[in-house]
Amino acid sequence: xxxxxxxxxxxxxxxRDDSTDAPADSVRWASNLFRTRAAESERSLLKKxxxxxxxxxxxxxxxxxxxxxxxxQARQLLFQAEENAIDLRIEPSxxxxxxxxxxxxxxxxxxWVKLFNDSNVFAIRATEMSEFAFNDVPPGRYELSxxxxxxxxxxxxxxxx
Amino acid sequence: MNDxxxxxxxxxxxxxxxxxxxxxxxxxxxxxxxxWDELIARYQRLIYAIPRRAGLTDxxxxxxxxxxxxxxxxxxxxxxxxxKIRSWIVTTAKFKTWGTVRASKGLYSxxxxxxxEQELANLVDKTPxxxxxxxxxxxxxxxxxxxxxxxxxxxxxxxxxxxxxxPVSYAEVAEAVGVGETSISPLRSRCLKKLEKLLAT
Numbered sequence: 001x002x003x004x005x006x007x008x009x010x011x012x013x014x015x016r017d018d019s020t021d022a023p024a025d026s027v028r029w030a031s032n033l034f035r036t037r038a039a040e041s042e043r044s045l046l047k048k049x050x051x052x053x054x055x056x057x058x059x060x061x062x063x064x065x066x067x068x069x070x071x072x073q074a075r076q077l078l079f080q081a082e083e084n085a086i087d088l089r090i091e092p093s094x095x096x097x098x099x100x101x102x103x104x105x106x107x108x109x110x111x112w113v114k115l116f117n118d119s120n121v122f123a124i125r126a127t128e129m130s131e132f133a134f135n136d137v138p139p140g141r142y143e144l145s146x147x148x149x150x151x152x153x154x155x156x157x158x159x160x161x
Numbered sequence: 162m163n164d165x166x167x168x169x170x171x172x173x174x175x176x177x178x179x180x181x182x183x184x185x186x187x188x189x190x191x192x193x194x195x196x197w198d199e200l201i202a203r204y205q206r207l208i209y210a211i212p213r214r215a216g217l218t219d220x221x222x223x224x225x226x227x228x229x230x231x232x233x234x235x236x237x238x239x240x241x242x243x244x245k246i247r248s249w250i251v252t253t254a255k256f257k258t259w260g261t262v263r264a265s266k267g268l269y270s271x272x273x274x275x276x277x278e279q280e281l282a283n284l285v286d287k288t289p290x291x292x293x294x295x296x297x298x299x300x301x302x303x304x305x306x307x308x309x310x311x312x313x314x315x316x317x318x319x320x321x322x323x324x325x326x327x328p329v330s331y332a333e334v335a336e337a338v339g340v341g342e343t344s345i346s347p348l349r350s351r352c353l354k355k356l357e358k359l360l361a362t
Contacts (some may be wrong), residue, residue: 010304011323014319026223033231034198037192
């Protein structure tokens, strides 16, 4: 192809280029997705705390007087991680499960929360009230990792079913 | 490439433009947020263009976009050829787009890449995701990338003349770059040749 034709081809391609930037919020989302990984190199400096399941209340077996989960289809799991507690609510949704949670105690405002297993990774930033939510999570066994200012809390086994 | 055909596409080589992709992927593997952000900046427009060109809505295209980056995030350590990340991204965006098109029609969406390739191969109308379309999008991506490597004046001239929906006069371009109107034509030619040279290296 002659140089002239090549240049004309380039011009034609430019003239047909109707692409636009991806929405800013999607770009931000993609950027934020990586923050959990970017923080991994710093994790070795963080105190790692394994959370221990203290109580599970499901709609099927809510004991008398346990009102928290019985009003809905939500399972409630309460974990303890030293001075922090994690309240998780797992509820079936149209396309899987919705998982809502809150970290109680200090040091986890706007923490990075990652829910993952071999097949799926969901990552989100908690609110300033340390609340977080994941939607449309497929059933399976997951690990939940919460990256706070000075500690990382790990909930090793969460069965979402 | 068929040189005889007037519309035969120019196959831009995997040039110096692409050389640092592999480095970016390697840096991402090491947890470098800046490298990840640069990958996003480099490919966000190309990724978003694929579902848009296939006729998906803004919202569906945004979902495909996020899904591609989620998959890239998940498979970052498993990608065998980081230097071919652009091809990987285009293929992944194509599959995700195709899955969305099928889902929106209430059709079964193949779960594996092999199954998806088979489905695509059997398509009668490949228009929305034809290879030619994807090649053109990739070439436009390379041109946009090369354009950023030109000096500012060339970027302005070529962008104003060829990357705008509404036609722009030489007088307007001349005013934007601060030269006489008669200088625009030779400047335009020089800038185009520089762009072509960048794309050919």
